[in-house]
Amino acid sequence: MRYAEKENSDKAARLALFYVFPIALWEILVDMPDSFRALFIVEKSIVSSAFIDAWLGCGNTISAIWTRDKKHLESSITQEIVSFSSSVPTLRAHVKRHNIHVIRNDILSSIPQKRDLLSEVKADTLITLMTHQIVPRWIIDQFGRRAVNVHPALLPHYKGPKPTLSLLADGQADTYGGVTIHQLDAGIDTGPIIAQRSVPAAPGQNYHVWTFRLAQAAADLARTDLQSYLRGDLEAVAQIQGSGNYRKAGRYEFCVEAGKTLDEVRRLLAMPAGVNVRAAIQPPIGRRDTFPVHRSVSVVSEPTGADARVSPIFVEMDIRDCRIRMFRKRKAVSILSNPAISIAGYRLSKFWQAKDQV
Secondary structure, eight states, X not given: OHHHHHHHHHHHHHHXXXXXXXXXXXXXXXXXXXXXXXXXXXXXXXXXXXXXXXXXXXXXXXXXXXXSOGGGGSOOHHHXXXXXXXXXXXXXXXXXXXXXXXXXXXXXXXXXXXXXXXXXXXXXXXXXXXXXXXXXXXXXXXXXXXXXXXXXXXXXXSBSSOHHHHHHHHTOHHHHOEEEEEEOOSSSXXXXXXXXXXXXXXXXXXXXXXXXXXXXXXXXXXXXXXXXHHHTSSXXXXXXXXXXXXXXXXXXXXXXXXXXXXXXXXXXXXXXXXXXXXXXXXXXETTEEEEEBOSOOEEEESOOOOOOEEOSSEEEEEOSSOEEEEEBOOHHHHGGGOHHHHHHHHHHHHHXXXXXXX
């Protein structure tokens, strides 16, 4: 009798092993998909393009792109040339190739709380990418831990908009330059950190080259750590409250303007090549209040109190301690500073370095 009971018990165990366990394993695998469908809230940049290219390359899909202005996703000739030199498809190219629905959204904080709005999108992941839009809490809550932001600095340092320019202006690009992916929360760049890549700006390196290197780092994060995180293999680490800093650049902080001293103007003009320096004048001329200028400045006199003068050749204006003159950067000359040239040069140098090491 006991032998029969043991034999029945063994049969039950074998049944569990061969039938129940595979079913349970299948349920686990179903709950942990290998690919994801994202809603992107994005603005145009080479970092955005590289990240999305890597996201799609992993077999993921994009349900929709929300942006403040559809026209901003259109590609100019300059951007097409940059795309060719960097081998990074433009956002417009991705939209056309993958038939992605692009929606011009209102300010997100003004969107009413409608679950139908998100249910129509049918996304399981939310990714905000190189955008200044603040995502309201009710949208974040719909995605939970799968609401993710990409920030071009090493958090918790340099939270806030335009961190790359702020890093350069503060002389911290070699310390906190990089890319962070983190969970979205109600704060600004304060959510738990998923992963980071350090990308210090090399001394004297062109700004466009550094931005391209940041794009490469963002793409690497999209291919590796982000996929592990979304599958549940990687956990985010909370930022220590009060750590790091928040830095918001003023509208004219990276312009030559009346409130700066001559020393401050010269420091601004000494920023890496590729940073577009402009002169901000008051009162505006028509609808224009900024003009691209070259990196040289000459002192004309003490401040005169006169309005700024803008000719086809130069801009002359008062700043805090003197009156200065700078040559305008004309469009024909600007073509020579196309980002594609510096990016192609950087990639070529890396190619020859790799070849020499073989």
